[in-house]
Amino acid sequence: MTEAALKPAKVAGRPPGGFLERLADNDRWLVRAMLAPAILYIVLLVGFPFLLSLWYSLTNVTVASPTMEFVGLENFRRIIESGTFWLSLWNTVVITVVSQFLVIVLAHVLAMALVADFRGKWLVRLLILLPWVAPISLGSIGWLWIFDSIYSIINWTARALGLFDPTFWPIWLGQPELAKASIIIVNVWRITPLATIIILAGLTSIPQDIHDAAAVDGAGFWRHQLQITAPLIMPITLVALLFGIIFTFTDMIVVFVLTRGGPYDTTQVIASWAYFTGIQGGDLAGGAAISLFLFPVLVAVAVMFLWFAKRAEVT
Amino acid sequence: MATVEARRLTKVFDEVRAVDGIDLLARESEFLVLLGPSGCGKTTLMRMIAGLETPTSGDVVIDGRVVTDLPPRARNIAMVFQSYALYPHLTVEKNISFPLRAVGMPKEEIRKKVDWAARMFGIERFLDRKPRQLSGGERQRVALARAVVREPVVFLLDEPLSNLDAKLRNSARDELKQFQRQLGTTTIYVTHDQAEAMGLGDRIAVLDRGKVCQIGTPQEIYDHPSDTFVATFIGSPPMNLVDEGETMLGFRPEAFLPKEVEPDGGREVFRFRITRIEYLGADRLVYGVIEGRTPEAHVISKIPTNIRTEIAAGETYDFAVRHVDMKRFDARSGRVLDGDAR
Numbered sequence: 001m002t003e004a005a006l007k008p009a010k011v012a013g014r015p016p017g018g019f020l021e022r023l024a025d026n027d028r029w030l031v032r033a034m035l036a037p038a039i040l041y042i043v044l045l046v047g048f049p050f051l052l053s054l055w056y057s058l059t060n061v062t063v064a065s066p067t068m069e070f071v072g073l074e075n076f077r078r079i080i081e082s083g084t085f086w087l088s089l090w091n092t093v094v095i096t097v098v099s100q101f102l103v104i105v106l107a108h109v110l111a112m113a114l115v116a117d118f119r120g121k122w123l124v125r126l127l128i129l130l131p132w133v134a135p136i137s138l139g140s141i142g143w144l145w146i147f148d149s150i151y152s153i154i155n156w157t158a159r160a161l162g163l164f165d166p167t168f169w170p171i172w173l174g175q176p177e178l179a180k181a182s183i184i185i186v187n188v189w190r191i192t193p194l195a196t197i198i199i200l201a202g203l204t205s206i207p208q209d210i211h212d213a214a215a216v217d218g219a220g221f222w223r224h225q226l227q228i229t230a231p232l233i234m235p236i237t238l239v240a241l242l243f244g245i246i247f248t249f250t251d252m253i254v255v256f257v258l259t260r261g262g263p264y265d266t267t268q269v270i271a272s273w274a275y276f277t278g279i280q281g282g283d284l285a286g287g288a289a290i291s292l293f294l295f296p297v298l299v300a301v302a303v304m305f306l307w308f309a310k311r312a313e314v315t
Numbered sequence: 316m317a318t319v320e321a322r323r324l325t326k327v328f329d330e331v332r333a334v335d336g337i338d339l340l341a342r343e344s345e346f347l348v349l350l351g352p353s354g355c356g357k358t359t360l361m362r363m364i365a366g367l368e369t370p371t372s373g374d375v376v377i378d379g380r381v382v383t384d385l386p387p388r389a390r391n392i393a394m395v396f397q398s399y400a401l402y403p404h405l406t407v408e409k410n411i412s413f414p415l416r417a418v419g420m421p422k423e424e425i426r427k428k429v430d431w432a433a434r435m436f437g438i439e440r441f442l443d444r445k446p447r448q449l450s451g452g453e454r455q456r457v458a459l460a461r462a463v464v465r466e467p468v469v470f471l472l473d474e475p476l477s478n479l480d481a482k483l484r485n486s487a488r489d490e491l492k493q494f495q496r497q498l499g500t501t502t503i504y505v506t507h508d509q510a511e512a513m514g515l516g517d518r519i520a521v522l523d524r525g526k527v528c529q530i531g532t533p534q535e536i537y538d539h540p541s542d543t544f545v546a547t548f549i550g551s552p553p554m555n556l557v558d559e560g561e562t563m564l565g566f567r568p569e570a571f572l573p574k575e576v577e578p579d580g581g582r583e584v585f586r587f588r589i590t591r592i593e594y595l596g597a598d599r600l601v602y603g604v605i606e607g608r609t610p611e612a613h614v615i616s617k618i619p620t621n622i623r624t625e626i627a628a629g630e631t632y633d634f635a636v637r638h639v640d641m642k643r644f645d646a647r648s649g650r651v652l653d654g655d656a657r
Contacts, residue, residue, distance in 0.1 A: 209400035212367050216471075217461070218388040218417035227413075231404045 056288035107195035132193035147172035202236035324373035335525035348516035393462035570640035
């Protein structure tokens with residue numbers, strides 16, 4: 001079609017118009033021109049820092065030192081021997097797994113509620129989306145107040161309702177297990193909206209006939225959910241899960257704002273520990289090496305993404 | 316086997332009466348076809364019988380029991396959808412056994428039933444495949460097998476043949492009728508295709524704008540339409556209607572033939588000016604105008620090819636209709652006047 005549209009101009013032998021017009025007609029260069037900004041962005045802001053951190057992790061560079069020397073895998077040896085590393089890795093995994101499990105369950109429930117028709121649906125959708133559109137740091141500061149050791153709205157409300165007896169007063173961000181739970185709660189709050197919207201898209205893509213057939217075929221609520229709906233939205237649920245894993249695994253803002261890794265590094269995660277070591281501690285080499293431990297997990301997630309994209313293309 | 320009854324069944328969607336107080340009875344083992352143009356309410360009616368749609372008012376009665384408030388699974392019905400609605404993530408075997416697993420039937424029994432249903436529809440070879448690996452005709456058989464497998468008291472079929480190509484549709488229609496006879500299950504079948512309705516139905520209910528216009532055997536519907544809607548909806552090409560002031564004269568195209576063909580007596584002769592002739596192989600369709608009438612009466616004659624009378628476009632001939640083939644309708648209400656409609 002494009003060829004036919006181009007022909008008259010060529011036959012007439014008229015030189016084509018300006019630069020943009022000529023570019024628009026040239027598929028080879030148009031492709032390159034359109035990809036260029038994205039490639040430039042990735043090279044400058046992702047590729048270059050990544051290579052730099054690879055190099056840093058093999059040196060003894062610090063914020064203050066004017067020189068750097070190649071030290072081989074010394075930084076990695078140091079990290080693996082540190083107890084904080086294993087604690088951070090464990091925390092990262094626990095926070096990611098627990099929060100994503102809760103996210104998928106909650107997002108399913110919310111998505112199911114949102115496919116149904118009811119008055120004021122748009123308002124509910126808006127409210128559910130709010131945590132996602134608000135900046136993470138802003139939301140986290142809000143949560144910081146909610147978890148405050150003196151003014152915690154949770155504690156005061158629970159006491160007013162008689163749920164906590166007068167001697168019980170949890171310090172949310174001061175007790176290791178509660179602090180971890182707080183971080184999980186904020187991550188769940190932050191990622192559930194995105195997962196809900198993704199799963200909602202999956203639910204609406206199931207033809208009504210399939211639900212009707214299951215109803216006529218005698219499926220009750222649970223059978224319908226577990227044997228028909230859940231398997232049909234499994235691929236898209238996994239996409240939501242992969243997004244959630246990436247966001248939670250690499251996130252340091254929630255930890256930074258709520259606990260700064262404390263008390264005593266018990267809520268430290270890889271990303272926050274890399275930040276505290278490399279930027280605040282000035283040990284650039286160590287920070288770079290720590291952050292590289294995120295890499296294998298993210299590669300695995302990326303591979304799974306590509307695999308899903310390919311499967312989606314085939315079917 | 317069971318009877319299915321709709322009692323004053325009404326469904327209102329946003330102030331539109333999709334189904335408007337329908338009374339209908341499907342007899343035991345009957346193949347009842349709901350026929351009508353799109354938007355006539357036939358699918359809504361079927362969905363209310365299935366329990367997929369809640370009636371605004373009225374009742375659904377299956378086998379003498381009011382089931383209006385029961386969910387679909389408590390009605391012991393099976394439904395085949397236009398899209399077949401096979402579960403895409405399950406194998407053919409799991410698709411067919413789904414209704415049985417839902418009622419908690421023992422595994423051994425499930426296997427027997429699935430084998431029986433698969434053999435009946437000749438799909439044993441496909442049991443391990445997923446629906447997307449099947450052709451349209453094969454999918455349709457799987458959908459039928461899934462409907463048959465738990466031996467429901469009623470089959471509801473919603474245009475199950477409309478996604479098949481024309482050739483396959485004819486053989487599928489024939490098979491469907493045979494299966495239904497063999498099983499003797501009361502069947503309600505929704506379609507907008509009159510050929511399907513005429514070929515399959517023991518009786519046909521013709522629907523228009525949420526109401527039943529006429530219910531009867533295919534022959535009753537064709538020979539004695541109750542109003543001009545049924546007369547023009549059934550038959551291809553439709554019945555000719557000639558405006559005669561207070562009344563409308565109706566006759567079928569195949570009843571409107573050259574004068575020489577019809578024997579003398581008991582007939583009416585018209586001067587027919589031919590404008591166009593279509594040769595369709597088995598028939599000739601002759602389009603033209605009956606002369607001497609205002610407004611102009613455009614009519615069609617369908618002449619079997621073995622009547623070899625020479626006719627040509629642009630000429631005028633004498634055509635005749637036997638009196639027994641003529642129907643008169645009230646011009647305003649469209650109802651038949653002869654009092655011969657069932």
